[in-house]
Amino acid sequence: MAAQPYDESPGRGDQPPPRSRARQDPRTLSNQETIVSDAPRRSRRRGEGGPPEPPGPPTEKGGKGGWRRFIPSWKIVVAGVVVLAAGLFGMIMIAYANTPVPDAEQAKAEALAEQSTIYYRDGKEIAKLGTKREIVPISKMAQTVRDAAVAIENKTFYEDSGISISGMARALYMTATGQQLQGASTITQQMASNYYDGLNREVSLKRKVLEIFVAVKLNDKLSKDDILQNYLNTVNFGRAYGVEAAAKAYFGDSVTAAKLTPEQGAYLAARIQQPNWEPDAPALKVRWNTTIKYMAEQWPDRYGQLPQTAKWPKLRKDSNENELGGLKGYMVMQVLEELKQRGLTPDAVRSGGYHITSTFDRKLMLAAKEAVQSTTRSMSKEYHAGLAAVDPKKGRILAFYGGSNYVKDPFNEPFDAKKQAASAFKPYVLAAWLQAGYSLKSYVPGNETVPKEIPGIQKEGIRNSHNVGQSIDVIKATAQSVNTAYVSMAFALPGKIDEVKNLVESAGFNQDRMEADVKEHSYQFAIGSAPVSAVEQAAGYSIFANGGKYTKYHVVQEVRRGKQVVYPEQRASKQVVDPGVAADATVAMQEVLRSGTAAGQGLGNRPAAGKTGTNNNEKEAWFVGYTPQISAAVGFYREQCKTKKGTVVQPINSSCPETPRGKPSTKYNRDNPYSRAYEVSLGFEGAGPPTATWHKFMTLAHEGLPIEQFPKRAEIGVPENIVPSPTPTPKPTEDDPFDTGDDPLGDQGNQDCFVNPCNDDVTPTEEPTIDDGGDDTGFPQTANGDVAGGNNGNGHGNGNGGGRLPAPKPTGWASMSRSEER
Numbered sequence: 001m002a003a004q005p006y007d008e009s010p011g012r013g014d015q016p017p018p019r020s021r022a023r024q025d026p027r028t029l030s031n032q033e034t035i036v037s038d039a040p041r042r043s044r045r046r047g048e049g050g051p052p053e054p055p056g057p058p059t060e061k062g063g064k065g066g067w068r069r070f071i072p073s074w075k076i077v078v079a080g081v082v083v084l085a086a087g088l089f090g091m092i093m094i095a096y097a098n099t100p101v102p103d104a105e106q107a108k109a110e111a112l113a114e115q116s117t118i119y120y121r122d123g124k125e126i127a128k129l130g131t132k133r134e135i136v137p138i139s140k141m142a143q144t145v146r147d148a149a150v151a152i153e154n155k156t157f158y159e160d161s162g163i164s165i166s167g168m169a170r171a172l173y174m175t176a177t178g179q180q181l182q183g184a185s186t187i188t189q190q191m192a193s194n195y196y197d198g199l200n201r202e203v204s205l206k207r208k209v210l211e212i213f214v215a216v217k218l219n220d221k222l223s224k225d226d227i228l229q230n231y232l233n234t235v236n237f238g239r240a241y242g243v244e245a246a247a248k249a250y251f252g253d254s255v256t257a258a259k260l261t262p263e264q265g266a267y268l269a270a271r272i273q274q275p276n277w278e279p280d281a282p283a284l285k286v287r288w289n290t291t292i293k294y295m296a297e298q299w300p301d302r303y304g305q306l307p308q309t310a311k312w313p314k315l316r317k318d319s320n321e322n323e324l325g326g327l328k329g330y331m332v333m334q335v336l337e338e339l340k341q342r343g344l345t346p347d348a349v350r351s352g353g354y355h356i357t358s359t360f361d362r363k364l365m366l367a368a369k370e371a372v373q374s375t376t377r378s379m380s381k382e383y384h385a386g387l388a389a390v391d392p393k394k395g396r397i398l399a400f401y402g403g404s405n406y407v408k409d410p411f412n413e414p415f416d417a418k419k420q421a422a423s424a425f426k427p428y429v430l431a432a433w434l435q436a437g438y439s440l441k442s443y444v445p446g447n448e449t450v451p452k453e454i455p456g457i458q459k460e461g462i463r464n465s466h467n468v469g470q471s472i473d474v475i476k477a478t479a480q481s482v483n484t485a486y487v488s489m490a491f492a493l494p495g496k497i498d499e500v501k502n503l504v505e506s507a508g509f510n511q512d513r514m515e516a517d518v519k520e521h522s523y524q525f526a527i528g529s530a531p532v533s534a535v536e537q538a539a540g541y542s543i544f545a546n547g548g549k550y551t552k553y554h555v556v557q558e559v560r561r562g563k564q565v566v567y568p569e570q571r572a573s574k575q576v577v578d579p580g581v582a583a584d585a586t587v588a589m590q591e592v593l594r595s596g597t598a599a600g601q602g603l604g605n606r607p608a609a610g611k612t613g614t615n616n617n618e619k620e621a622w623f624v625g626y627t628p629q630i631s632a633a634v635g636f637y638r639e640q641c642k643t644k645k646g647t648v649v650q651p652i653n654s655s656c657p658e659t660p661r662g663k664p665s666t667k668y669n670r671d672n673p674y675s676r677a678y679e680v681s682l683g684f685e686g687a688g689p690p691t692a693t694w695h696k697f698m699t700l701a702h703e704g705l706p707i708e709q710f711p712k713r714a715e716i717g718v719p720e721n722i723v724p725s726p727t728p729t730p731k732p733t734e735d736d737p738f739d740t741g742d743d744p745l746g747d748q749g750n751q752d753c754f755v756n757p758c759n760d761d762v763t764p765t766e767e768p769t770i771d772d773g774g775d776d777t778g779f780p781q782t783a784n785g786d787v788a789g790g791n792n793g794n795g796h797g798n799g800n801g802g803g804r805l806p807a808p809k810p811t812g813w814a815s816m817s818r819s820e821e822r
Helices: 031-038 041-045 066-070 074-098 104-112 143-153 165-177 187-195 205-221 224-234 243-251 262-271 282-298 320-324 328-341 346-351 362-376 422-435 474-479 483-492 497-506 511-527 534-540 579-594 689-701
Strands: 116-119 125-129 355-358 383-390 397-401 443-445 471-473 549-551 556-561 564-567 573-575 609-614 620-626 631-643 675-679
Touching (some): 116 328, 125 328, 143 282, 243 262, 320 328, 328 355, 328 556, 362 383, 362 397, 383 534, 383 689, 397 534, 422 511, 474 483, 497 511, 534 549, 534 620, 534 631, 579 609, 609 689, 620 689
Antiparallel strands (some): 355 556, 383 397, 383 631
């Protein structure tokens, strides 16, 4: 119903009926009487018969009006605050009452179980990591270190209730706003965090509140001496946890916590804030001075003269050399790296009390060292060698050689150096060829590729350094390492070069590196342009030794904490190629050791197979081979250290010196090094030192092992003749008495000279022995001899490689008696 206007006459028009007739007085009333009786009282004072006025603004006497009516009474506000505070206080008290304080004996056991141990696969110890905490009573802690810790960390320690209100507010605010991750602000809070496993290590508001509750409870339950004792027994000082172990770690075994001088005590206390500081870091020296100053201010009777007399304490040489020196440093760091990838950080390992069983075999580690060092002993430090051996069935890295001393040279050759695989990559092309349904009986191109121009290859094409005839079968192409044959085989695959790339990625090679190399080098990828590591090669050849199956290589068998296995072995396996493919590929690679590029380097009556590899200008050389029990890869390269003026200087511990003779310098540093590494020619081929090193290692590694046979040849696939098979050589006629009919290459006499390029300077021998060495022309080169678009692969050096002529052979190595095809 529409509202009636105020200026409308009361008697005009129909009036609305009463809201409820049931409540009307039974007397008969006029409309006017009804309206007047229902009108507001003040409208009556304005005169009879007038319409009611709208309500006016409130007066002071009549109560609040306008915006003031929305303001609650102060009584309501006070009551609300009281209720809220009471509720919040009640919640805090409930949370406080329900916060458990861990049992001290259990906490003590946790505190002691800090040192971790890494073992060989047979359970013998490799190294202990971290320093085991030694719990000592406060009576055996020097007053100096106790005072130093209190002075620099919590000067109100003896007066506060376990928490600092100002410090707590600052820490909560900084953590909540994300500006900084603040630690516990009092010694009691830090002790609660360090001593009890119930407080996890994450920095969060929840943990901060829990720290506060535990700290207050501990302050009520324990004496200040008990709190300080527990704190100093468990805090991290960098090299060790706990003041007793830290005293020995920094000042020598004869120095205990009870014998610490004021300067030594101040040193340890100064480290608490940043335990990862270097032993003589400038920031640490500043904090050491501050600690001494605070000690003098707080206890002038004891340390008033200390700021004037204190001298920087003499520090013990880092025991890291004992922990990581020699071969064990390389093993330890590989274990730590793998565990880090699985979520267990090195710091957690060093302080977690873990028992880690590695995959390493001590006997084989020593065999790897002997094999490499016996080969390189007469070479200069410019020569670098890496060896890796893998159990092909389980993916376990049994042994490797990365260097002689990790502390002096931490670069781990078989894991860190990525070098062109050269012809040692061809077996993966062979595997893809056989997997595609083609057989070993196929005939493939000899002197030039088919087609002659391969997409992505320069016009001069892929070449060989020797004459192999117009066609050759796959086994001979493998044994003699024929570049043109393998590039043509890759091109003939249904999926082209992508089939090879997909196969090697399935065999464990880094996907990004493989894709980048195919994009850059196209079909040169088939003959080893991709950079790979020795451990990748050893694990990759496992597919041939293990029936086509690949198991991801790894160095950790098991991690235990107490009796519980917390990290089991990871042995993910997959079938990369068919078992028959692996069997037939092995047949071809056995021929490499029988009559091919590595002839005479087999293991006697023990079946073995493998492949040599040498890249352009002999900058890198390989041998990768296997038995049914072990797959091993050996790689060599050479780096020359040159100054900006071109002066050649000798490496220091296998690395180019950053300063002249490695001495301190104000001119040279890591950003502006005195010399840089440039990769130069080795002066030998894959059939030389790499194969000799492999042979020696495998001989030592198989001592005492039973002889296992490879699977028999599977004869899979059908012949796919990219080129016609060679016709029989005609018998000599009487018209040419000088023609004996000998055609040792099986290349139809001189017919190959009609196929560009002809190699007139190649003189065939009675039985061609073509190797991976010499001057491989498989990769198109620029004018200065570098690989066109190639990867100079400098390992851990910073140089660009030289593309220079082969350097003289190292002392003690005779020239190779045969040329080696790559």
